[in-house]
Amino acid sequence: MGKRILRLVAVVLTVSAITFLMVDRLPGDVAYQIAGPDASLQDVQAIRQSLGLDKNIALRYLTWLGRAFTGDLGVSYLTHEKVWDAISARLPVTIELMVLAQMISLCLAVPIGIYTAYRPGSITDKICGCMAFATMSVPVFVMALVLVLVFALTLGWLPATGYIPISQGLIDNLRSMILPAMSIALIEWVPLMRTLRSDMITTLKEDYILVARSKGLPPARILLCHALRSSLFTLITLLGLHIGHLIGGSLIVEIVFALPGIGRLMVGAIFGRDFMIVQGCILFIAIAYVAVNGIVDVCYAVLDPRIRRKNAIG
Known part of the structure; x- marks a missing residue:
């Protein structure tokens, strides 16, 4: 059971890391949308700095992951709504x-x-x-x-x-x-x-x-x-x-x-380009997918007593 849980956690972490990288490489910049079409380059840079988008991607991912472990998925760049509140609604x-x-x-x-x-x-x-x-x-x-x-x-x-x-x-x-x-x-x-x-x-x-x-x-x-x-x-x-x-x-x-x-x-x-919402949604979907497949393993044991005995021996 412990090894299975570790594998499921590894899957979620891998999905979140790959998604974070892919989302970061998408064309476009949310700072331009927030600033508007008439904003100057200085305004855009200031917005990027306030959102932390000017930092290294690895540092941004680790910061986001640490907050995610505490239940904080961040805040929407555009609506300023908490990501978890947007998902749960x-x-x-x-x-x-x-x-x-x-x-x-x-x-x-x-x-x-x-x-x-x-x-x-x-x-x-x-x-x-x-x-x-x-x-x-x-x-x-x-x-x-x-x-x-x-x-x-x-x-x-x-x-x-x-x-x-x-x-x-x-x-x-x-x-x-x-x-x-x-x-x-x-x-x-x-x-x-x-x-x-x-x-x-x-x-x-x-x-x-x-x-x-x-x-x-x-x-x-x-x-x-x-x-x-x-x-x-x-x-x-x-x-x-x-x-x-x-x-x-x-x-x-x-x-x-x-x-x-x-x-x-x-x-x-x-x-x-509201990447914080995208990242939060994908993380939630990955966790839900992994959890459902974990429940499937439990259903195996319910249907087949041989699996229950094997797990008990192991």
Whole structure:
């Protein structure tokens, strides 16, 4: 466990260092934006000095990292808002979007994966496979625009843009979030379904499944109680890795649907050269990604007692 934690910390530190270097090398200078188009060179230099941008990059990174360890991610260059306050204010929107997208993708992937594994090669299996690869080939922003065209502009069932907080009504909140979540889920469900289908086809050929069938157990119980649990390991791993896909999809979807989430905050900060916001957002995303994959390791131990015994011995 200790070695695993050290590896996760090393990943976060590496991501933060690389990001700091890349952000510093981006074209443009936030000091010019703060000073305005009519500012003199002396004014720009004074702003750079007040922000600490005139110092060596290694010194600036170590200073920022030391403050980050105490929970201080800095202050926005443009709005003077604390970075953590900016992130925490927008975090609920991004979390809700990702959770809804993951729930929708699982609601599609698990039943379809189970059924197509139970009837491989059937017409339904072939149709689902064609639909899966067709939706997977569509970029997230194209899927978002198609859903807006169909459900918002043509049918008028759902709003095209905007966000309504849960405090103003759960139904209205879900109506504002269902299209963004579906834009991500209709693409993300495909690898989940294909992975589960492949693993379940292999599991259904195991001897203990044949024994369960010989005992006369109903197919539903065999699939859900015996085959599904043994086929979840790769799916759980994929769910952890898919956090990166969900975050990437959220960045685009929040822009398309004008959602006030972390993705929109970070994209706006990139265009505004507000590098302190960018660095804080990426650090938070890296920590969240590492934490989720750590939870995946815990889920392995819950599903497989052999892993628990191995960890206890180790």
